[in-house]
Amino acid sequence: MTIFKDKQYFRVNLEKEADEALWLRCKSCGELVFKKRVRENNNICPNCGEYFFLTARERIESLIDEESFEDVSKPIVADDPLGFQDEKPYPQRLEEAQEKTGLPSAIILASASISKIPVVIGVMEFQFIGGSMGSVMGEQICHGMEEAIERRCPFVLVSSSGGARMQEGAFALLQMVKTTAVRARLAKERLPFISVMTYPTTGGVQASIASLGDIIIAxxxxxxGFAGRRVIKETIAxxxxxxxxxxxxxxxxxxxxRVARREELRSELAAVLGFFQEGTR
Ligand SMILES: [Zn+2]
Known part of the structure; x- marks a missing residue:
């Protein structure tokens, strides 16, 4: 199942969103701002500079060269190995997340270019069960790095995740073994891994992959962070x-x-990728 084969995918989504409310209120300054203007401005409030939440699609659109998107994700969706149920059964939670985001899992994986430099890029979707990492995300990240090895290009990962997916228990935690092993292969092949941390990059995702970049840009x-603030505070008193x-x-x-402002993230990435490209000549 491949949901986004080409740019058509983005267009469909933009049209759909055009029907929704035209204005939104900025939580930071309280002003009513024109939604389209906010979108054109990288989801930054034109009035006060506050960052609005970016979906994975918006994020990837804001970073890659136009028309360079090619979905390279594996056609897999999550299973329910534990028969997990909290307020609702895990399969139902998955279905709702797919419906809400239009994505099969919590990560978009693409071959694309940034400032004409080819990359394989993964972008997490926080609205898909908190961008949590289960077996599918672990597999897609590994697959992304393997694609990068195949294509002899850098791997870029944009994280936005609360951590491991508790509905998959130990299966989620095991992803670290896979991601770190393939990450080591990427290093052995002397291909760069650029990790971009956005709000939030915590828990199992920070530990399993986001903190392992050759260059980490936030x-x-x-x-x-890893554990929550309260937990740490109570543990160390x-x-x-x-x-x-x-x-x-x-x-x-x-x-x-590095720390980069949202509007500089693309050029920052281009500069870092360009630096590595120079190094290989
Ligand atoms: Zn504002």
Whole structure:
């Protein structure tokens, strides 16, 4: 099952959204802003500069060269190995997430170019069960890195995830074994892995793959961490700094390499990719 074969996919979605409300209220400044204007502005409030949430599609559109999108994801969807049920059965949760996002899983995987440099890029969809990593996402990320090896190009991963998918229990946690092994192969092939952390990049996703980039760029306003603030605070019984788990804190403590504003992310990526390309000549 391949949902987005070509650019048609994006057009269909934009048309669908055009029917929805024309205005939205900015939570930060309280102003009513024209939705189209916000969209054209990378989902940044034209009035106060606040970042609105980006879907995976909007994010990938904002980063890659126009017309360069080619879906390279594997045609797989999640199974329910544990027969898991919380408020609702896991299969129902999956169906609802697919319906809501129009995606088969919580990640879009594409071959594309950024500033004419070919890449394989994965972008997580937070609205799909919190962008959580289960067996399918782990498999797609591994497949993405294998595609990058096949195509001899860099791998770019844009994370937006709360962590491992609890509905898959240990199967979700096991993804780390796969992703780190394939990531090591990518390194052995001397192909760069650029990790982009956005709001939020936490838990099992941060641990399993996002923190393993050769270069790690965080979007301004990203939340970066493993366990939740409250859990850490109670475990170590100490007050945490105010900016704990912010992108600024992560940069200060050497966990990431760069912080970029959303509007600069594309050029920042192009610069880093260009640097690696120079290095291979
Ligand atoms: Zn605003």
């Amino acid at each position: 979007e301004k306003g990203a939340m970066i 100490e007050e945490l700094p105010k900016n704990f788990q912010t992108e600024a804190f992560a940069l200060e403590h050497g966990m990431i390499d």
